[in-house]
Amino acid sequence: MSAISNRRERERAQRHQLIITAARELAEAEGWEAVTTRRLAERVEYSQPVLYSHFNGKDAILRAVAIEGFGELAARLRRARLAAPEPPQALHAVCRSYLEFATEQPALYQAMFVLPTDVKFAHAETPPPLRAAFDEFVSCFRADNPRRELFAEVTWSALHGIAALSESGRIPPNGQSERLDLLVGQIAGEPSGPATP
Amino acid sequence: MSAISNRRERERAQRHQLIITAARELAEAEGWEAVTTRRLAERVEYSQPVLYSHFNGKDAILRAVAIEGFGELAARLRRARLAAPEPPQALHAVCRSYLEFATEQPALYQAMFVLPTDVKFAHAETPPPLRAAFDEFVSCFRADNPRRELFAEVTWSALHGIAALSESGRIPPNGQSERLDLLVGQIAGEPSGPATP
């Protein structure tokens, strides 16, 4: 009951991850609308019901992909922030990293922040990696700023707007760095140019 | 061939609008995933193929709803801007109007700015109302600002981020006005409080 079922459990965990990875790759290659349970099952070389023995449904697979993404995003933002020499540049570095993440892996980003989800944000049951990612934004603002959480929230929202509108073709893909510079400059309170309307 | 076919054409146009309105109401009441061609057909009291004699498919209906929304949004933003006494307050008024629009009609907003679309943005074939809505943001910045289009773009993106994350439950619905005040204050170059990170 020990060695054998250990192996089985290991295989099962591997297959669990295989499904997540396959869904993610398929979405990244052809978009989420191409991720059907049949295609996904064929890709992992099992039949459909196997998917349902691992996940409660397609939504659960999507959620698993998203949570995987939260961890990667948090790590990436943290690296960017720690690599920045000075606090003022940290915000810029983190924001640029965020946009790069969204651009390089659009399907993953969609699963995390665009598609309907029941993952709890800003809540007690929030996945730790997600909270960690948000905290990277918070850490970009001085600890004595009583509204740093609000600043982080607005910064993140603005970045999401840029990423989402760009990805869906609603603003031109070019000019992302100009938008980034302007946003960070204004958020950091350094009006660059004649800003006052 | 004149009077009769005139009447027919009029009836056809009415039905065209009826379909758009029905789709919009149904989406607003139960979300876009509840808008199926069967339910929509039943609601307008015709059979499914009638829908396809007016639109090239479900996507085309969605696009028609979105374009209707662009017109309403443009009118609303314009009213807000013109009602503002001074230029500095115009930006705030327009931004607040935008968020109100998104909050009051979430499904319409989704069709316009979230769901996949092939409507051309910032392009030669951009629907005039859409361009008009964007221009309302541009008009909130001084004409001598050489980057006012960029300012408008970033402002709009940030608002969209706030609207989208709020609607999908990714940031708490409360606190929208604080976010709005902070965003507008920073964009307008008036750091409100200890802003510098």
Add this chain to the structure above:
DNA sequence: ACATGATGTCTAGCATTGCTATGATGCTGC
């Protein structure tokens, strides 16, 4: 006035989707 042709509409059906009940197969533990 009546057949004719076109116009408009519906019934019925197809392929695909997410999901599940049922049955076959093979492994575990005695």
Add this chain to the structure above:
DNA sequence: GCAGCATCATAGCAATGCTAGACATCATGT
């Protein structure tokens, strides 16, 4: 070696977007 259980696939369900074909209705020309 055999009972029992876990594992997996086949086959099927209801619902979806979309379409072909039959059917009816109505304006028009003789």
